[in-house]
Amino acid sequence: MKNRVILLVSLLSLAAGIYLLYSYRQPIESVSLTEVINKNVEQQLAIVEKEAVAFRNTDSTCNFYPKHRFPFFIYKNKTLICWTDNAVVPPVSLLSDKQSVQLVKIARGNFLLYQEPIGEGRQLMSLIVLTRDFPIQNDFLTNVWNTEILPSAKVNILEPFSNLGIPVSYKGNILFRLSFLQSDVAVNVNGNLWAVSLIFFAIIGFSIGLFSWLYRTQSLGRASILSATALIFTRIVLLQLNFPRAFSSSEIFSPQRFASSTLNPSLGDLLLNVLTILFVAIIIFRYWQKEGAGFKYKELSPLRLLLLVVASFLLFSIWHYPVQTLQTIMHNSSIEFAITSSLDTSLIRILSLVAILLTWTTAFLLNHIAINFLTGASGKHAHRILMMGTFLFGFVNYWEEQPYMATIIITWSVILIIQYVKFSRSLERIQYKTFGYFFLVLFGLVINVAVRLYYLDKEQHIENQVRFAESYLVDRDSFGEFLLNDLTPKIKQDVFIQTRLVSPFLSKLPIQQKIRQVYFSSYFNKYDINIQLFNSAGDNLTGYSSASFSDIIKSLDLNASRTEYEGLYRLSNKGKDVAQQYVLVIKIDRGVFVSGYILIELSLKRILPQNAYPELLVDNRFRESLKPNDLTYASFAMNRVQASAGDFNYERDFDKKMLGEPELYTTGVVSNGYQHYAVEGTDNVVIVVSSKLMTYKGFLANVSFYLILGLFLILLLVLWLGISNLIKRKQVFYAARIQLFITLSFFVPLLVVSIITLRMLNESSQSQLNNTYLNRAGFIAEQLEDFTNRKDSLSGSITNQEYVTELARLANAELTLYSSDGALQVTSQNSVFDNQLMAPIAHPLAMQKVRNGEKIFVLEDKIGNLSYFIAYASLGAGQSLLAIPYYQSAASIESVQIEALSEILVIFGIVFLLLLLFSFLISRWLTFPIEFITNTLQRTSLEHSNEPINWKSNDEIGLMVNSYNDMLRNLSESKLELERMQREQAWREIAQQVAHEIKNPLTPMKLTLQRMSRSLLQQDLNSEKISGSVNSLLEQVELLNTIASSFSSFAKMPTAVVGEVNIQKLIAQSMELYKHEIEIIHKNKDEQMLAKADPVILLSVFSNLILNAIQAKAEDREIKLTVETGIENAFYKIQFIDNGKGIEDEKLDKIFIPHFTTKETGSGLGLAIARQAVEQMGGSISFTSVIGQGSTFVILLPIA
Structure with a gap:
């Protein structure tokens, strides 16, 4: 009934999942989709209107902002006075004197602009993002789309007056039009999630039902094989169907995050594979625990030897399995496993760690089976076979160029300890x-995992060093030169640029913006672009530099080389932070007159280690970003350092002799805790890139981290075993409970203290960083104020832009100045604003703090996915606001956190291991008295004298010992009295039984003799009568002799001489004796079974059981006996199953009592003798019986 319910629920779940999957993958009708989008837009605008109510009463000081989801902006007299966000600002040209909603295309995105007048000449605006495509794509900047409005990111948003697309309206007005591919909007993420979940639920239900049916109807071995096969087959089918990868948009099943092979096309698939292997291991483990214990080969044939060597090889492979999984993930993804590298807590990393824990569980189960199989089956040859497996494992991994020494050493160490302490027999019940x-x-x-992590970390550092060194030596961008030459005539012929450049009244900023946004493709996102404009006389119109156009051209002719393209120069003396540098000179003509000149400087950004700011502006499509932040480098020429960056001091700590070592250019050289790798470039320039190796503290931190994860795994395993024992009504040993509670009493407080300490250190490091930022901001603010005060005396020889740029270079920081109203004045790096990553206005909270009188403070900000801190300082009487962004601040804090966490983990690991050892000693000390007393109690018997326990203590144990000794004295007295009573009782029972047994034949003997006496008196005797009477008397005398022999056999039962006996051979001999009287079926007769027993007595026991089966024949069918053999725990199991008439319930508990019989004849001593004999051999005998169906006698004998 239960399986039927599971099957029914699984079928319904499967049907529902398939239906949902089919439904949600059907193309959505355009009309239906438009209705959904219209409804979504209305909901979003309703929220905006609701939030706008609170902003209507905002005062002009803008010191209070109510809670809001969307950014709001307040304009007064066409001037922005208040804002809640500085990412994107709506242009003032769109201001209206009435409430309206419209589509605006700004900052490379599509937004809905909501605005309404709020009185006193003020206008309230708000932006709802629809889509936004950043000009740069990297780890921090990714395209965004409003999932609460649009069903897909791949939509084309058109103007409302366009003739194409589906209109989206609000209150009767068309806001915009949409065009999209049907396939892009056919997938409903939530619907797919439900569908996939239901199908997985159905698969689990079917599996449970199948396994339940198999284990109920098949033998354990066959059920295990079929269950494991079904699991593997199901997983293969799912892989072939790309399920659930083809139906899920989750990053877990994304090949972009991880993909290694067709078996592991995503991290989710790898996790499913690991789970499948774990379930197969559990099936094998379950079979081994019930049937495999005690398995042993008597003789090692070549085939069996080969099997054992393969099993030994698999044992080492089992230990290598977690390491191989770790290596697979790290080689095919950017997921970090070392706690010393990252504190990332993303789902993808957590699931990767879960995969490692699952492989550990699998390794433990299979390791337990393999060690027991090898040591049991090979006996004294176990170590030799393990050595052969070691050589085979080493050879295979050497051939595959895989690391193996750590696995071999650790596996051997664990095996030897397990054999010495005999740990492998401790899983039957939770014990010490x-x-x-x-x-x-x-x-x-x-x-093993920590060692592999160390070498993988070293390997990744080498790869990163090679990539960085090669990128440093790149000297020519041929394709970029071609593109620059291609855009030159287009800029020359642009009428807007020609007109704007010659006008003395119009701003030149739109020219720069148009060149950046229209003419420079995304290919040039990897470059820093600086555009300078000059009039026909050569005067600089942009204010970046006071140098004239002619001076710059002269400098280029001297310091740069011309390319094959006209007006394009390549600088050879580029700065150390620049990989390539080009200057493009364009002359703008209007008719026959020269309108001016445009000079475009392009600097290829070198991704420097320890600097997150360049990574923010580097497009990953063109330059792979470097993940580690601990790389340093130097360029050498003639064994002298030309330039260097990073923490490592090459002048002092780098041995120049290493430049001549070949290893430096191939595998790298380790020195002073750093790994150095070199690449030789042109002009005898050598680039040395160095990275700090994982320290011993880092190694120990990783060990402690994974140890903590493993401890949680052990707690789950112990919990599972505890629940299992509770269900089976098995008690956990007292010593085990003490060990568990002592370990938890150490572990939990230590973990809590570590977490609290880490949190306090994090707060302290954050405060320290803030103070550093504030001090630095204060110092730079003083320099700027001093420059402002001295500006008049400098006679205009230096501009604000030039001074800020120079100060930023000297301070190694990015500086930005805002006016008192929050507008951008000057910045040392225009890329953030030119690429429209941030609006040219100050942070709204910074403006509030300035208005509230704060002079210097730190705020947190965010660009895309990059969180960072900005130090602000108010200059003068609030005329300007200095902002210093620390783009690496989040990384700095994480670095401090990693350092603190490493310290805590190392301390935690060492302390925990010491406390763990201490807890073992404590529990051993606490449980020793109990074990000692238990062993003494186990020896307490009525068969021999019992010695009292000598315990010199008056504690609770001493009181219990005294009670025990008193009990022994009472027991000794009771023993004597009991022996006397038992003797008397035994004699009474024997006398009564003997009298009863003898009386039965004596009665017919007496009657026969009386008949003969009467015949003599009557002289009626003849030879025939005399012969019949004598025969009758002889029969009764023979019966008396049989009775006497039975009693003699029971009284004189010999002591069993236990030796190694072939059970199958004895069963065959017994069957031979009775093959003409009963049909006997012998199952599993080919299995060799060597037990500890007495062959003579055991043959008698088997014969007695077969004879009993013959005598238990039912009247309605022929008697049939089946003999089955097998293994149960550490015993051989022999079952005698007959189809006789069975035994009545009221007689079941008397079967083994001497003289009790269910037959009309017999002494009732056969089964009593059998039980006595089997127990003497260290075994046991039991039975079950059902009236009308037959009986089953089970004998358990110890394995030899």
């Missing part, structure tokens, strides 16, 4: 050794 077994295997797995 169980925790030791768990911790030993866990520690081995942790060390």
Whole structure:
């Protein structure tokens, strides 16, 4: 009934999942889709209107902003006076004197602009983003789209007056039009999630039902094989169907995040594969625990030897499995496993760690089976076979160029400890050794993973060093030169640029913006672009420099080389932070007259280590960003340092002799805790890139981190075993409970203290960083104020822009100045604003703080996915506001956190291991008295004298010992009295039974003799009567002799001589004796079974059981006996199953009592003798019986 319910629910779940999957993947009708989008727009605008109510009463000081979801802007007299966000600002040209909603295309995005008048000449505006495509795509900047409005990111938003697309309206007005591909909007993410979940639920339900049916109807071995096969087959089918990868948009199943092969096309698939292997391991483990224990080969044939060597190889492969999984993920993704590298807590990283924990669980289960199989089956040859497996494992991994030494050393260490302490038998019940077994295997797995992490970290550093060195040496961008030459005539012929350049009244900023946004393709996003404009006389119109056009051309002729393209120069003496530098000179003509000149400087940004700002502006499509932030480098010429960057001091700490070592250019050289790698460039320039190796503290931190993860895994495993034992009504050993509670009493407080300490350190480091930022901002503010005060005396020889740029270079910081009303004045780096990553206005909270009188402070800000801090300082009496962004601040804090966490983890790991050892000693000390007393109690018997316990203590244990000794004295007295009573009772029972047994034949003997006496008196005797009477008397005498022999056999039962016996051979001999009287079926007769028993007595027991089966024949069918053999725990199991008449319930508990019989004849001693004999051999005998169906007698004998 239960399986039917599971099957029905699974079928319904499967049907619902398939239906949802089909429904949500159907193309959505355009009309229906428009209705959905219209409704979404109305909901978003309703929220805006609701929030706008609170902003209508905002005063002119803008010191209070109510809570809001959308950015709001307040204009007064066409001037922006208040704002809540500085990412994008609506242009003032769109101001209207009435409430309206319209589409605006600004900042490379599509927005809905909501505005309404709020009195006193003020206008309230708000922006709702529809889509936004950043000009740069990298880890921090990714295209965004409003999922609450649009069903897909791949939509084309058109103007409302366009003839194409589907209109989206609000209150009767068309806001915009949409054109999209049907396939892009057919997938409903939530619908797919429900569908996939239902299908997985159905698969799990079917699996449970199948396994339940198999284990109920098949033998354990066959059910295990079929279950494992079904699991593997199901996983293969899912892989072939690309399920659920083809139906999920989650990053877990994204090949962009991870993909290694067709078996592991995504991290989600790898996790499913790991789970499948784990379930197969659980099936094998379950079978081994019930059927495999005690398995042993008597003789090692070549085939069996080969099997054992393969099993030994698999044992080492099992230990290598977690390491291989770790290596696979790290080689095919950017996921960090070392806690010393990143504190990322993303779902993708958590699931990767879960995958490692699952492989650990699999390794533990299969390791337990493999060690027991090898040591049990190969006996004294186990170590030799393990050595052969070691050589085979080493050869295979050497051939595949995979690391293997750590796995071999750790595996051997764990195996030897397990064999010495005998841990492998501690899983039958949670006991003291169980925790030791768990911790030993866990520690081995942790060390193996930590060692591999160390070498993988070293390997990744080499790869990053090679990439950086090669990027540093790039000297020519041929394709970029071609594109620059291609855009030159287009700029020359642009009428807007020609007109704007000659006008003395119009701003020149639109020229720069148009060149950046229209003529420069996304290919040039990797360059810093500086555009200078000159009039026909050569005067600079942009104010970047006081140098004239002719001076710049002269400088280019001297310091730059001309390319094959007209007006394009390539600078050879580029700065150390620049990989390539070009200058493009364009002469703008209007008719026959020269309108002016445009000079475009392009500097290829070198991605410097320890600097997040260039990474923010580098497009990953053109330059792979470097992940590590601990690279340093130097360029050498003639063994002298030309330029360097980073923390490593090449002048002092780098041995110049290493430049001549070949290893430096191939595998790298380790020196002073750094790994150095060099690449030789042109002109005898050598680039040396260095990275700091993982320290011993970092290694120990990783060990502690994975040890903590493993401890949580052990807690889950112990919880599962505890629940399992509770269901099976097995008690956990007292020593195990003490060990568990002591370990938890250490672990939990230590973990809590570590977390609190880490939090306090984080707060302290944040405060320290803030103070550093504030001090630096204060110093730079003083320099700027001093420059402002001295500006008049400098006779205009230096501009604000030039001074800020120079000061930023000297301070190694990015500086931005805002006016008192928050508008951008000067910045040392225009790229953030030119690429429209941020609007040219100050942070709204910064303006509030300035208005409130704060002079210097730190705020947190965000561009895309990059969070950072900005230090602000008010200059003078609030005339200007200095902003210094620390783009690497989040990375700096994380670095401090990693350092603090590493310290805590190392301390935690060392302290925990010491406390763990201490807890073992404590629990051993606490449980020793109990174990000692338990062993003494186990020896307490009525068969021999019992010695009292000598315990010199008056504690609770001493009181219990005294009670025990008193009990022994009472027991000794009771023993004597009991022996006397038992003897008397035994004699009474024997006398009664003997009298009863003898009386039965004596009665017919007496009657026969009386008949003969009467015949003699009557002289009626003849030879025939005499012969019949004598025969009758002889039969009764024979019966008396049989009775006497039975009693003699029971009284004189010999002591069993236990040796190694072939059970199958004895069963065959017994069957031979009775093959003409009963049909006997012998199952599993080919399995060799060597038990500890007495062959003579055991043959008698088997014969007695077969004879009993013959005598239990039912009247309605022929008697049939089946003999089955197998293994149960550490015993051989022999079952005698007959189809006789069975035994009545009221007689079941008397079967083994001497002299009790269910037959009309017999002494009732056969089964009593059988039980006595089997128990003497260290085994046991039991039975079950059903009236009308037959009986089953089960004998358990110890394995030899």
